[in-house]
Amino acid sequence: MYCKECGTENLDNSLRCSKCNAYLKSTNLPLTLFDKLKIIGFFAFLILPYLWAGLSIVVILIVIYALNNMRKTQSFTPIENAKNYIQIYLIIILLLSLSSIFSNYCGNKINSSENCEIIIGATIIGAPIVFAFFIFVFDILFFRPLEEH
Structure with a gap:
């Protein structure tokens, strides 16, 4: 999985980028x-x-x-x-x-x-x-x- 912010390759189960600490996944679900x-x-x-x-x-x-x-x-x-x-x-x-x-x-x-x-x-x-x-x-x-x- 690649970071949208910096383009760094990360593990598929990572929540944050290892380089820039940006979030990799969003749930796209409405807030509870x-x-x-x-x-x-x-x-x-x-x-x-x-x-x-x-x-x-x-x-x-x-x-x-x-x-x-x-x-x-x-x-x-x-x-x-x-x-x-x-x-x-x-x-x-x-x-x-x-x-x-x-x-x-x-x-x-x-x-x-x-x-x-x-x-x-x-x-x-x-x-x-x-x-x-x-x-x-x-x-x-x-x-x-x-x-x-």
Whole structure:
């Protein structure tokens, strides 16, 4: 079996290409009800809590663009690229939130340095945990059902 992406010859029972790691087989079956519910949950998880801040709009646009490209090209590569773009976007949001907390709390509250240290410490510990949680949820609710399909 040959890879559609790079042309490398692979074993007949391989699911991914040994060179470029692209998927070799697709089931061409519709998504199951449970997988559809996972994808709907992904959008609900993104839209409801973060729409007021505008943080989820970029992720939703990336996902919609990737889904349209996947339909046009019949390849899973746009979804894998979307996963990378979403991770980059979340890293940027993480860094911006950390820098704004450092500048706002430490710059404005020079007299209460103990309070500032507590907030910075909680942010340094909490922000990467929240980032890892988002990546995990995106993987479980959106990328994995499409990848398995």
